[in-house]
Amino acid sequence: MVYFPIADYRPDVSVVNGSFTDTLVNVLPADGGYIPMPSAMVVSRPLEEKPLGCIAFRSGNGVKIIVGGKQKLYSYDSQTKGWKDISQSGVTYQANEENKWSFALFKNMVIAVNKNDQPQVFKVFSSERFEALGGNPPKAGLVKVWGPFICLMQLTDNPNRIHWSGEGDETLWETKYNVSGYIDFQDGEFVQGATETTNPIIFLRSAIYAGSLMLGSKSPFAFQKIQDKRGARSAASIACRGSDAFFAGDGGFYQMSLDGQLLPIGFEKVDRTVFKTFDKFALDEMQGVIDPIDNRIYWSIKRGNNEQITFVYDWGLQKWSRLQGKPFTLFPVFTTGYTLEQLDEIAINLESLPASLDSPRWQSGAPMLGAFDDQNRLVMFTGAPMEATVVSQEMGAPDGSFNFITKMFSEVDTTQGLLSIGERRLRHEHAPITWHKERVCSCVTGAYHGRSRNRYHRFKLRIPEGVYWNHITGFNVDLRPLGRG
Template sequence: MMLIDVAEYRPDVADLNTAFTDELLNVLAADGSYIPAPMLAALTAALPARPNGWLSVRSLDGSIRFFVGTNTKLYLLNSTTLAWDDVSQVATTYSATDDVPWCIKAFGNFIIAVNQNDDPQVYEIGTDILFRDLAGSPPRAGIIAIWGDFVALMRLTSNANRVQWSGLNDCEFWTPGTNNSDYQDFPDGGQVQGSTEATNPLILMESAIQRATFVPGSVEIFTFQKIHDKRGAKSPYSIATRGELGFFADEGGFFQIGPDGGITPIGFEKVDRTFFRRMAVSSISRIAGAVDPFYSRVYWVLDYDGDGIFDQMLVYDWQLVKWTVIDVAVVGIFAFATSGYTLDGLDAVSTSLDALPFPLDSKAWQGGAPVLGAFGTDFTLGAFSGVSMEATITSPELGDTAGKVMRTAASYPVVDTADVFVSIGVRMRRGDNVTWLAEQQPSSNTGMVRKRSRARFHRFKTRIPADTVWTHFKGIDVETSEAGSR
């Protein structure tokens, strides 16, 4: 028997007799194995309209709140009924759109919501019951970031090349030149797309990256230095940050940027060519990203046909330096914290414990537990904490380029479940299409798949059905022998 270890997902490179594969679906990377990718399962009632901005926040009193915006309204999740309460400013219909979405951030107990068509809105937890105009006459903007003790606004309606920040520790003070509030215009680099969230942030533009340095007590407040030229974020929504660490998508590739401004092309010769080739330019500008709130993973969702529904999710683990891909049908992804549930409170989700979308020990039920979430196409809020998705793991192609024909007699998938199916892909020449033989389940006695094949090139596909309980897929053992040449 020959063990074929799990292969790294690198569809951009050749997979013949390598440690790479171009076929992988619905798994997450682990050290030396793949693990299940959980399904998205709904937690709430549906919003009355498509969401286009959101925020989960733990307030200073420890409670969890979830805010969301639609084109015309702002909502707050009712943690008792799991329905959505309209908390829009009184007698106000907002003018956000799919192309001019909300950005919502927390600054202490202040929840600030902006889009480029409306005046900035604020909701102070413990004081306000509805949103109101943010005081201080701030400019209309498309993006908010928190820079230590400052609120920064970007993608300004009046000046796309400007960043403007609030007074020191005062999100409702916006008079430039007073109380440390000011602005900075950038002469080149295109419009400002977003920034990391740190006291000394990195500001990503369309084709430049600036480093801002807070200088307490100085006249400038922040100093700015261009650290990258001709490199920036094609999509403002692709920028995903955890503190000083940032990730973004530019034209033709995915990148990681550290607090020192160093850029790593994380998708080069791995996934960039494969996935950017599938997308139209308009789809590239709408790539959306989110950092896992718990694990070292960043997720980007991709809309291939431009219909507003994200079809797939690319997952990059920056500790393992590995990619995977997951099929989805969502309108946005984000990290959020759940409010927590008692057994009685679970009745709002389902009247039957057997019908709950997650196991009772899932983090989704634990108050304040960080999870990755999304809005489904039915506009319900869900968490990726459900049962395992159907996983497909394919080996590299193996073969002798000198013409030797190989015969296989049996294979043994190295995974901790018997509910698994194996199929063999064969071809005589690399220019031929791969022919997949009928898949077969392992013997209940031996765990072996007794399937014979004869070809110059072989690959082995393992399929694990949805809702199967398993923890690690390590590889597949294959029994092979020479069959001569032809």
């Protein structure tokens, strides 16, 4: 038997006689292998508008989820699973797909902005509705918190400007008061986004700046350019968690450290595949979201036929994978918890529950990856595994010899996977891989039986949706050399 460890997902490089593959679907990177991607479980009724931004946070009253639509702002009701209108009284908002909502938590308030409306504020413990943020702040497409300052960027009237509030005061915006101020970046084009730290990193279209907090000076922030002629391709592709920052540039994915070091995380891995496969419009709409628990970032790209491709990068393992399916708008969320009565509404008995009782899904305040589906419903990725497809590297003797295969084992903790053998005699564009029919494994030995005599072989394991498994690490193959044909 010959053992082939599970191949890393690197579609940019050759898959022949190496340790890389161009096909891994609906699995997540793990040490020594891959693990399943949970399916989405619906936890709310549909929102009446398409969600255009959201924030989830824990408060003294539990978990609160606020969502912005085209004309209204909503709060999630965990009791009814519905949505409550908490818009400013008498105001119809003007958000849209090009000018979405951005939210930030400052002290005990939620600040909400979009480029077409006056910035809004909601006091978590006392407000029933949003109201206009005081002090005449500028209209903006993005809001961040830098220590004791609220920072507005993607300004409607000054796209290359960042404007911050007074120290600890969300209502002071005139520059002559309390170190409120702004900076106009003279090069680097327009502002795309920033990290949310005391000493932030600011991403422009073709430059990156590092900011330093300098309390006590005339201006609280000093800025230094750390990358020239390189910036974020789109605002939505920037994803940050603490000092960890990731973005998509022109032709590649990058990780930015707090000290300004730039790491090309997609080079010779996925960059060519992503940036040459998808058109400019799809790439400009790419959305980046960081998992609230694990060291993973998800870059989602929508394409035709109501489908979405998501490229997943684990920065701890420095490995990639790919998700494929219906479109979701991803965002980090906290679970709202369930009462026993609400569990009764989901399933008639414990065995019928879609997740075990110790799952974070049933707990209040547990962080996890959430999303809105194509029906505007809130979902959480806590269900049974999605259908997974794992394809090995392509194996063949460099001297043109034939190999004979009679059986193989997949190193995975389920017997419900379906395996097929792929083969071809020559490697060129007119001789694609021919795949045999899928086979089930022996219920006695766990072996997949199938015969193939050829020069090049690959193996494809498909684990159907809903089948529970934990890890896949490779393939054991009964492979015998036959000599040249």
